[in-house]
C-alpha cells in the first residue's frame with residue numbers, strides 16, 4: 278500500500294519524506310490556499326521533494342478549461358498528476374487527458390458509480406472521500422470497500438486512493454481492505470508511528486544499559 282501526504286505544506290512534506298515511507302502527495306485548492314507563495318512554484322517544489330505522483334487540481338469547471346489547466350499542470354513537472362472533480366465535464370476532460378497519456382486523479386468521489394465512470398473515462402486514480410461521508414453519518418469506508426470489490430472484477434488501470442482520512446483507524450481499515458493508496462494529513466501520518474509502549478520500552482532498555490555500563494566501569 279502506498280502512503281501519500283495530503284498537504285501542500287513543504288515543511289511537513291520534507292519532514293515526512295525524510296522517513297523514507299512517503300510515496301506521493303495530494304494537494305487541492307483548499308490546501309494550497311493555506312500556504313504562502315505561488316501555488317505552481319509550491320507544486321513544483323513538492324515534485325522535487327517527493328519522487329512520486331503529486332496531485333495538482335484544476336479549478337475550471339468546463340471540460341475545455343479543465344483540459345487546458347490539466348495540460349499546463351502536467352507540463353510543470355513529470356510527477357504531476359492532474360486532479361479533476363467527478364462531474365460530467367470532468368469525465369470529458371479525463372478522457373482527453375488520459376488519451377494524451379496524462380495521469381488523472383478523479384476526486385470528490387462519493388459513490389461507487391462515480392468511481393466506475395471515472396475508471397471507464399481513463400482515470401489513473403479515484404479518490405473516495407471517507408471522512409466527508411462520515412461527517413454526514415454515512416460509512417465512508419464502505420464506499421472504499423465497494424469500489425475495491427467492483428474494480429476487482431475488471432482490468433481497469435485505476436488505483437483506489439482512499440482520501441479525506443481523519444485518523445489512523447481509517448488507514449488500518451483501508452489497508453485491511455487492500456486500498457492501493459491512502460492519503461492523509463501530517464497529523465494523521467504522525468499518529469501512525471507513535472505508541473507510548475514503544476517509548477516506555479525504549480526508555481527501559483536504555484536505562485538498563487546505563488546500569489550495565491556503570492557496573493562495568495565499577496569493575497574496571
Ligand code: G3P
Pocket residue numbers: 283303305406408409440441442460
Ligand atoms: O484528499 C482529500 C482531502 O484533502 C479532503 O480532506 O479532511 O478536507 O475532508 P478533508
